[in-house]
Amino acid sequence: MTTEQRTTEGFSYTLERTLEAPVAAVWSAWTTAEPYAQWSHAVPGSVEMDVRPGGAWKATMVTPDGGQFPLTGSYSEVDENRRLVVGMDVPGKNEPAxxxxxxxxxxxxxxxxxxxxxxxxxxERDLAEQGTTMLLGGLTAFLKTAN
Incomplete structure (x- = not known):
């Protein structure tokens, strides 16, 4: 299910899925470097995660056409097995996405x-939503093979 809305601060999207895996397995897949690299289309060995408020992360992603681009960011909220708020550094912008x-x-x-x-x-919203849709597809496939 996808919902879209325009807020006073920008353009937002929300994607929702039901995954066939326990919460702890989903959390681990999203917050552990090696599994994350496997399902997120990241270059193997490029993912680093310090999953705590203020902790940093980085990854080099591979696009469908084979291109690579580095991403960096930090975690602002970490509530294990419940909520993760991730900031992604955006070139040319003062505030992270x-x-x-x-x-x-x-x-x-x-x-x-x-x-x-x-x-x-x-x-920007359309590109971010497309990327998140790809991430959720990769996560869904990974969890099917991991369980």
């Missing part, structure tokens, strides 16, 4: 994930 990931147990083997982000323009 902020993505919120929320997890909720649906059953012992199902997790509801909600990912939301607000962007400055409709174009």
């Amino acid at each position: 902020v993505m919120t990931v929320e997890l909720a147990e649906q059953s012992a083997h199902q997790t509801r994930i909600v990912v939301a982000q607000t962007c400055g323009t409709a174009g």
